[in-house]
Each structure stands twice: as C-alpha cells, then as structure tokens.
Amino acid sequence: MAGLRRGGTWPAALALGLLAVAAALSYFYTEIRPTVIFGLRDDYAHAIPFQPVPAGLESIRAEDCGACHREIYDEWKTSVHADAYDDPFFQAYWEKDDRVWVCLNCHTPLANQQPTLIQSIPGNRVDKAVQVANPRYDAAYQREGVTCAACHVRDGVILGPFDDSAAPHPVKYDPAFRTTEVCHRCHSVVSGPLQFYRAGPCGTYAEYEGEFFMRERGFTCQHCHMPDVSRPAAANGPIRQGRRHLWRGGHDPDMVKRAVSIQVTTDPPAPVPGDTVEMTLKIINAGAGHTIPTGDPDRHFTVEFAVTDGEGRILREQRDTMGRWILWQPVILEVYDNRLRPLASRDYRFAYRIPEGRSDLAVDVRVRYHILTDGQHAMLRDSYGLQSDRPYRYTIYTRRFPLGAPADADAAPPVAKARTACAAPHTKATAG
Ligand code: HEC
Numbered sequence: 001m002a003g004l005r006r007g008g009t010w011p012a013a014l015a016l017g018l019l020a021v022a023a024a025l026s027y028f029y030t031e032i033r034p035t036v037i038f039g040l041r042d043d044y045a046h047a048i049p050f051q052p053v054p055a056g057l058e059s060i061r062a063e064d065c066g067a068c069h070r071e072i073y074d075e076w077k078t079s080v081h082a083d084a085y086d087d088p089f090f091q092a093y094w095e096k097d098d099r100v101w102v103c104l105n106c107h108t109p110l111a112n113q114q115p116t117l118i119q120s121i122p123g124n125r126v127d128k129a130v131q132v133a134n135p136r137y138d139a140a141y142q143r144e145g146v147t148c149a150a151c152h153v154r155d156g157v158i159l160g161p162f163d164d165s166a167a168p169h170p171v172k173y174d175p176a177f178r179t180t181e182v183c184h185r186c187h188s189v190v191s192g193p194l195q196f197y198r199a200g201p202c203g204t205y206a207e208y209e210g211e212f213f214m215r216e217r218g219f220t221c222q223h224c225h226m227p228d229v230s231r232p233a234a235a236n237g238p239i240r241q242g243r244r245h246l247w248r249g250g251h252d253p254d255m256v257k258r259a260v261s262i263q264v265t266t267d268p269p270a271p272v273p274g275d276t277v278e279m280t281l282k283i284i285n286a287g288a289g290h291t292i293p294t295g296d297p298d299r300h301f302t303v304e305f306a307v308t309d310g311e312g313r314i315l316r317e318q319r320d321t322m323g324r325w326i327l328w329q330p331v332i333l334e335v336y337d338n339r340l341r342p343l344a345s346r347d348y349r350f351a352y353r354i355p356e357g358r359s360d361l362a363v364d365v366r367v368r369y370h371i372l373t374d375g376q377h378a379m380l381r382d383s384y385g386l387q388s389d390r391p392y393r394y395t396i397y398t399r400r401f402p403l404g405a406p407a408d409a410d411a412a413p414p415v416a417k418a419r420t421a422c423a424a425p426h427t428k429a430t431a432g
C-alpha cells in the first residue's frame, strides 16, 4: 500500500519540483536579470525625436547633403558609422538578440529610421517596453545608420562647429561639436540590473575620461578619429579649418597599428644551438586615448610566438590574449580585464631551448587584432545567418627571428618597432 502511494507521489513531486525550477528561472530572467546586455540611460533609452526637413533643403538624406558637402559625404560613406545598420556583424548579433529595439537607438538613432516608436518603458526595463508602429518610418533612411542628421539636425536647424556660416539652410553654432559631448550618447553605455562591468560593453568614453590624452593634451575623440583638414566646408565656400569624417577604428588595420608600439628583444641577442633563448615582446598603448582594445567586449589582441623548422613545421607555440573576460550567465560579471590603458605597456615573454645541432629553426612572432572571437564568429555564421566574408581578425605585427644561425658580423640585437602613434611624439619613432 505504502509502495503504491509512493508510486503516485514521486512523479508528481518531481513534476512539481521541475515546474518550480522553471518558474524560478523564468522569473529570474524576465523580472530580475534582463536578457539585454545594456542598461538604459535617459539619452539613448529613446530615439532622437523625428526630424523634419530644415527649410531650404529637399531632404535630410546623407546623399542630398553631399550635393554641397561632397568630400564630407564621400568620407562618411566609407565610415563604420554609415555602415552601422547594414554591417553584417551587427545584423547577425541583432538577430541573435531577437532584433530588440534598443540597439537601433545607437545604430539607427533617428525616429525617422525606426519601424516602431516606444510609448513607455515600465520599470526602465528594455524587454518590457510598449511599442507602436511608426507611421513615418523610412526603411531606406534606416540603412544610412549613423547618418549626418543624427549628429547635425535638430528641430529644423543644422547644428555645427561654426558661428559665421552663410548656408542655404538654417544653422546654429553648437559648442558640443568641439568637445567629446557629441560622441557621448552612443559611446558610453551603462550597466543594467545584475550586470557588473568595469566599463559598459561599448563604453569607450568611460575609459577615456581623466586619462593622459585628455588631461595633459586636451585631446577630444575628434583629434584622432576625425583628422583636421583645411578646405571649404561646402562647395564654393571659404577655406575652413574642419575635420575629416572618417572615424577609423578596429576595422582598420592602419588605425590599430597606430595605437600600438611593439618592440621585441632576444636574450642572448645571437643565440646558438644549445642556448636557451628568451624573447620579450613589449606592447605599448602609445596612440589611443582609451584602453586597447576598447568598446565591444569581443575585441581582443593575441600575442603569438611559434618555433618553426626549415620545412615550416611548428615545434612549439605560445599564445597570450589581451582583452576582457565576461561571464554572461547567470549574471553578467566581468571576471577580468587585462586591456592596456593609455601609455601603459606590458611584456610578453617566451623561452625556448634550441636543440643541439639545429640551425634551421626560427621564431615567428605575431600580434593579431580580433574584431570577434573565433567562437562568436562561428556561432554567428552557423546560427544567425552571418554570410559575409569580411575579415574579423588580422595581423598588425609580424617578424621572424632565426635561431642558431651561424653568427653574423653585424648581429645587433633584433629590435623591431611598429609604427608609432598618430599623436604620440613622446615615443621616439625609430625606424624598425
Ligand atoms: C545646397 C547646398 C547645401 C546643402 C544641400 C546642405 N548644405 Fe550644409 N552648408 C552649405 C553651405 C554653403 C554652408 C556654409 C559653409 C561655410 O560657411 O563655410 C553649410 C554649412 C553646413 C554646416 C556648418 C554649420 C555651422 O555653422 O557650423 C553643417 C554642419 C552642414 N552644412 C551640414 C549639412 C547637412 C547635415 C546637410 C544635409 C541635411 C546639409 N548641410 C545640406 C550648403 C549646403
């Protein structure tokens, strides 16, 4: 009898238990730990309000601004800002995040560019926002990503850095264009509930404040990301001191090379078979006003040493990573961050004993920059429709050091240096 009763109770208890766990998990993920990796702050919690076309213009499309601001348009068109929506990496990640609305507030920030409008955000929770269809949504305009008007058009007026323009459209001087304020909204992200980041996921701004380049040299983001230029700001206008609209960053190998200075030394300088050679690679953040890598948490550097023989076989390998490690579940916790702050440096060491009688060996030293991790890239490709063959990692430094070659007369210690900073005269630029 007891056995019978038990037979009836155990499965029921188990089912109840499982149900309770499911309910607790669901409560945790909907009420406590948000599914979105961003917290909300007043400014980017909302789209930039709908912008009507300023008097004197036919539209606010970038291409139409380009009729008079041709060079600026051509530059912008090649920039990551112009690609912020079509960008295949963005599209794949957005797919993974169920195309949640908040991403659009930075990637296509104007209400004119968004299919829905947010009516309210109960509890300041992204996943609880109440949305309605946007009757003025312009799908072609959405594809312009961070378009001219995102920064320049407000309430029928074009805002800019000058106070004396003679333009065919209303203009207003806005001092924010000469400060980092104009970048803050999108390049500074706050953490949400149960998220413990040191600096938010795209939080370049927070890494920059109070650092050398800003404090001692008065640099803004524009100094490095929008190089200055003298030219007419508009067709047939006077020559002005303006800025190129390029915004090069992690997608541009030359820009990344500018951030770092790399030096490799070997000890002894001319090793022979039987020696243990010790190599030191020093990497300095000589040219970025913020940590390197910055922004998106996937970004990282790898520092690689590989001993190869005459046939190209790899005998020994070492690979170190510089970036941040984040535990995504069950809460977001930044476990560790070994990125380099401005002007900081780090030594990576590698030791190898050259076998007797081998003079065909060499050490290949390589530093690579990764936009995505290999794992994330594979996941986006396999599960979220990433098709692009756009590179997601590239070599920024490589050099081969022969081991145990017969001693040369001019065997100076091999010292190699990558190009130095866009703006770092404090690092002596010696030719490598
Ligand atoms: C028909 C030509 C024309 C079109 C179209 C046009 N502009 Fe202009 N814009 C000008 C001229 C001319 C000036 C003044 C240049 C000067 O004084 O050096 C100007 C000035 C500016 C300035 C500087 C304002 C300041 O005072 O700091 C900005 C920014 C600007 N335009 C942005 C835009 C944007 C964005 C668009 C598209 C929405 C646009 N323009 C469309 C001709 C045009």
Ligand code: HEC
Pocket (backbone or CB within 6 Å): 062, 065, 066, 069, 072, 073, 076, 081, 146, 147, 148, 149, 150, 151, 152, 160, 161, 177, 178, 182, 222, 226, 233, 234, 240, 241, 242, 243, 244, 245
């Ligand atoms: C991400 C924000 C952003 C976007 C997008 C943007 N600009 Fe600018 N723009 C700036 C900033 C910042 C400056 C001020 C540069 C300076 O200090 O002179 C500027 C300056 C200008 C000027 C004044 C001349 C100059 O070179 O300083 C014009 C004209 C202008 N932008 C037009 C455009 C047009 C046209 C587009 C789209 C094709 C565009 N901008 C897109 C931020 C932006």
Ligand code: HEC
Pocket (backbone or CB within 6 Å): 080, 081, 083, 084, 085, 087, 090, 105, 106, 107, 109, 146, 150, 151, 182, 183, 184, 185, 186, 187, 221, 222, 225, 226, 247, 248, 249, 250, 251, 252
């Ligand atoms: C309206 C939002 C917005 C504003 C304002 C803005 N950005 Fe961006 N920025 C973005 C987004 C979104 C991306 C990433 C686009 C992508 O990769 O899909 C980006 C990318 C970049 C990148 C390139 C990163 C790479 O991966 O290569 C740089 C550099 C950059 N921004 C600098 C600036 C600077 C400097 C300013 C201020 C003058 C600024 N941005 C203002 C939204 C913005």
Ligand code: HEC
Pocket (backbone or CB within 6 Å): 180, 183, 187, 204, 205, 208, 213, 219, 220, 221, 222, 223, 224, 225, 248, 249, 250, 251, 255, 256, 258, 259, 287, 288, 289, 290, 291, 292, 293, 294, 295, 296, 299, 422, 423
């Ligand atoms: C002293 C020059 C300098 C200053 C100042 C500077 N940057 Fe950078 N920035 C760089 C260099 C060089 C890189 C390339 C290295 C990299 O991508 O890690 C870079 C990379 C970036 C990237 C690309 C990150 C990615 O994910 O690929 C972004 C975004 C960015 N900067 C935004 C900003 C913003 C916003 C500011 C102002 C708060 C700023 N930068 C100030 C030099 C600078």
Ligand code: HEC
Pocket (backbone or CB within 6 Å): 036, 037, 038, 044, 087, 089, 090, 091, 093, 094, 097, 100, 102, 103, 104, 105, 106, 107, 185, 186, 187, 188, 189, 201, 202, 203, 204, 294, 295, 296, 297, 371
């Ligand atoms: C507060 C503004 C903001 C919001 C909200 C935002 N992003 Fe971004 N995103 C950026 C900026 C700025 C960058 C530029 C690079 C960086 O900081 O690394 C970027 C870069 C990216 C990149 C890297 C693109 C590349 O080519 O490497 C991806 C992917 C991305 N965002 C996806 C998303 C998704 C998905 C969401 C929504 C869940 C989202 N972003 C929400 C500002 C934002």
